[in-house]
Amino acid sequence: MSLLKVSVLSLSGITLWLLPPFVFSRRIPLHNFMQGVALVSSFACCFEARKGALKLAKDEEFEALKQAAIDSDVVHEISTSVYVSEEVRKKEAEELLAANSRTEQEQEGELEAIRESLELLLNKTSSDSGELTVANLSPKRQEQIELILQCYARGITGKNKILKEVWGVSAGSSQAYRDAKAEYEFLMPFVKGENDD
Numbered sequence: 001m002s003l004l005k006v007s008v009l010s011l012s013g014i015t016l017w018l019l020p021p022f023v024f025s026r027r028i029p030l031h032n033f034m035q036g037v038a039l040v041s042s043f044a045c046c047f048e049a050r051k052g053a054l055k056l057a058k059d060e061e062f063e064a065l066k067q068a069a070i071d072s073d074v075v076h077e078i079s080t081s082v083y084v085s086e087e088v089r090k091k092e093a094e095e096l097l098a099a100n101s102r103t104e105q106e107q108e109g110e111l112e113a114i115r116e117s118l119e120l121l122l123n124k125t126s127s128d129s130g131e132l133t134v135a136n137l138s139p140k141r142q143e144q145i146e147l148i149l150q151c152y153a154r155g156i157t158g159k160n161k162i163l164k165e166v167w168g169v170s171a172g173s174s175q176a177y178r179d180a181k182a183e184y185e186f187l188m189p190f191v192k193g194e195n196d197d
Helices: 003-018 029-126 139-153 159-166 175-196
Strands: none
Touching: 003 029, 029 175, 139 159, 139 175, 159 175
């Protein structure tokens, strides 16, 4: 029931209550009957207006509850999206930290390789003959030379095949492949020296 209908019923009830004494005469019996009908009608309009007003109040209360439920759903959705975005940012930060620690480990590996190369150069310059010798290499490098020689003995001569057999890396643009290729090229003079012997 709309507010307009409640207002019309209320005004009609008041009008039917106040108007009959001024419109109808008390001396005419029909007018007395009409005045009584008007009063009863005014009561009916007022009771109907009251009933409509109560229904309208319940509808407004229901709409208020529905709006509160919608608002709480929106707040819940916003808080959920904020939580999810924070978790995503946290995960990205952890991935960045993990990537930084991996790059630090790769840098340490490169530094170790450079350190071994410098030690080899120092050993070469300090040796009497000035020749590169396998004995001056680290055990790991000596083992790699042995594996390369075994590959040659089995008929594997391609650089990429040797890299796959000895270092376990396939041809590509990865950092591991580049590192393995650099080590391979560094060890080739030693391998040729061993083949000559």
